[in-house]
Amino acid sequence: MARIGVYVCHCGTNIAGTVDVAAVRDFAAALPGVVVARDYQYMCSDPGQDLMRKDITQMGLDRVVVASCSPRMHEPTFRRALEGAGLNGYLLEMANIREHVSWVTAGVAAATRKAKALVAGAVRRVALHQPLEERYADVTPQALVVGGGIAGIEAALKIADGGFRVHLVEKEPSIGGQMAKLDKTFPTLDCSACILTPKMVAVAQHPNIVLHTYSEVERVDGFVGNFRVTIRHKARSVDMQKCTGCGTCWSKCPYTAPSEFDEGLGKRKLIYIPFPQAVPNKPVIDRERCVKFRSGKCGACQKLCPTGAIDFTQQDELVEESFGAIIVATGYSLLDPGRGPWGYGRYPNVLTALQLERMINASGPTGGHVQVQDGGTPRAVAILHCIGSRDQNYHEYCSNVCCMYSLKLAHLVKEKTGAEVYNFYIDIRAFGKAYEEFYNRVQNEGVYFIRGKGAEVGSRDGRLLVRCEDTLLGKYREVPVDMVVLSPAMEARPDASHLSQVFGIQRSADGFFLEAHAKLEPLKTATDGVFIAGACQGPKDIPYSVAQGAGAAAEVLRLLSAGRVTISPVVAQVAAEICSGCRACLPICPYNAVSYDEVTKVARVNEALCKGCGTCVAACPSGALSVSHFRTPQVLAQIEEVLAV
């Protein structure tokens, strides 16, 4: 007979406020096999754990049930407590009477009854638990960072400086991300390129960094410590070895297309580098538009290239590499404001903030001049905050950075043109260090602030007209301007859904990647060894993204330095004497961990590959398969008891 100890946690009033813990304790004490049942203020505290350890030693307990919070929270804590008293950590079962009972149930009677049911299930189940030994696997001492924006760059540099090899994969022809497009950064007004490009160059020159630009991650297999990753090098049509980046090809290419980097305001050639400071400084051919690819004519770049680097026949290349850990830092997209009533796409002088950013930039399409369509200087400029953010029709969330960059743009426009600048805002969120001070500065510079969302942009007498409800005056207003700048919402990238499946990351309702815990695990994901950093998790500014990149690098360095990872002992086994060799389990396993032994004519599980989902077990018609810690008798016993109360 098992000797079980049951510990019912009050969690202050979190549990005890709704659940009659004394009643649950007394109920538990009467269950078969229970030697001792106690309730305690905070079981996770040191005295709480001591209480449990003392009972294990003094009363000879061989099983423990903790009725407290979610096992997803404190199962490791209590497992360690058991181990501290010499008991195997898997001889523990938790009853989740906080998240699943006290916090979600109205009424003490109903909550107490449900808590009793869960405790009864846990007691019956734990009696059938078996001690399990954790296993270890070596860690491949190399990391993968996906996304070459500021978060990914920071992460890659930190890991590389830590002495480990890093592969940095970037979808675009150059690293740099969205930050490379910015002119100045708030609130210090330091030049974005000036602080970013040295980091980009450091990436290119670092002996520990392998850079894959114009590349995408195609497939991820394996698990923490040992991921097998397939990377697709998209055909650049340029031999990276031969190319010296001399620029002859892109200066001689006779055709142009709208520049993505200049947000469509400027032109680029069809063989091009995205921007002058691109890393690597080697071009790519836009195969969709290139005349050589469309009609077979031209080929000027190939004829003129002094090193013979142009290769029109180049194919995509698949590279396979092993990694111990992965950081996903794939960034964000901006909402397309053409969907809304703000005149974007209808009036040429309605721009996005990023377009204005390019216009202000000295190396941008207008050479740094803020100008309207006909080349003139605007006399009045409106900046509309919250375009698609904090808006039930688009995104409910706040995009976090728009207030501050709108203030920055207001300052820059004022400085460059002397125009009247109107900010249409809901409220100003200047939450960061020196942000409020910057807001005050911009106000003192004579920028106008109208508290009311820019509801619609129309036109009258050749000028643009912003309509809004001024909520301070309580009046409807129409403000005539020459240029409207929209601050669109940051949103999840269109490929976020695809990437979430490739890397096994969950997403939150807003489409961004979901962290393992909102407060305590902001960089981890549900998949061990896969971390997230930067705006792929949600809207953030540069300092926050950099901090996350560095934080994710610390997570990776922790894994790589340890050299080995613990692997859950929850794996499937085959009882060879029962197995009929029907092979129903083989195609079920997503990890190819089950194989058929031709000699013994039975199925066999490779424990190194098995991740313990138990899907094969449910498919076995003869009951030969089982999965440790979730054995059929264990689960059935729990079901029976949970329903008995």
Place this chain on the structure above:
Amino acid sequence: MNQDFEPKILGFFCNWCSYAGADLAGVSRLKYPANLRIVRVMCSGRVEPTMVLKAFACGADGVLISGCHPGDCHYQQGNYKTLRRVPLLERTLAQFGIHPARFRLTWISANEGQKLVQVVTEMVEEIKKLGPFPGTRARFPELAPHLSGATVIPGGAIPAPGGATTTVGVPGATLVAGGETHD
């Protein structure tokens, strides 16, 4: 409809999405009826049909399986296996006379605490309308000893209502055919 009737619903929730979703409902202090009792499994694909039958045999008035949304499975495809298994199970349940509203498969992500509340509330309402499941335990008290533990009753002959004999060979679960009439 019996106003006092509080159905017992057994939930099989996968560790990664649905169990986390139920945790989120808790953290967010969303309230839902206390009728749901959740058993954690690593993947919805782990849920054997036997477990569902066992739950009904042990007095569940409803059973809910919940996993990650298709495509989001922590184990790549476990929930697809569940998705393919469930129609077979549903046919079996129908043959046992279990009303379809008593069994549900749903997808709840780690972020969908609100969806859990909605699913449970709906299910409780529907099952309250149906009344208690006339489970084996209640109708055949003499079988109670056979229902305890994870016993295997291979091919046991059990008298069904109306005098006919049905042979049941479900490991760990004992059920009798001829239950509720479906609407």
